[in-house]
Amino acid sequence: MSIIPHSFYLQNTLIVARELLGKVLFRRIDSKIFRGMIVETEAYLPNDPASHSFHGRTKRTDAMFGQPGTLYIYLIYGLYHCLNIVTERENFGAAVLIRALEDLDHEHDMSGPGKICKVMNIGMDCNHRHIFSHQSDIWIENGEKVSVQNIVQTTRVGITKATEQPWRFYIRGNKSVSRTCINFGARNGTRTHTP
DNA sequence: GATAAGATGTTA
């Protein structure tokens, strides 16, 4: 496997969100290495009321305006952390939220953004760090190519502001896609009930 | 299986 180059994250945010599916997030903690295949993502853009960057660069969202490949970490509901990767050009204010991983070692449940950060011990100390260096203790490598017919594109999760956009991507049928997806759209892309 | 409530800290 090879590490994803810096230039990958310079692309359009929706392209990055879609193409991150199937790639593998690595995290080293002491001598232990976690490996999780990305199975669900969401895109956040600067002119989107649901995006943290909507109100401009603040102390909280500073990392979201960093160079592409920067990590943006935030605390959600006072309890969990969420991991984002900055996209497009520096100072733009876009990012991809990593929503779910399939643990390639089958030891942990990372079927949700809060669960990923809990299992992989990703906290505010990772904010502003970069995802494109192999020397780091967090990086992404190429994984399996996901064919177009196995990618579902639909609305995001937990958004209460604005008109919601179909900016969530996940791998059809994957068992590690977050539970919220099951409740509002099903893992296979067909609704199980009306919300 | 589904649905509701509660936990918790920062600032949307």
Added chain:
DNA sequence: AACATCTTATCA
């Protein structure tokens, strides 16, 4: 007061 969530409890 709201929030890019998760776990537990209580139905069925």
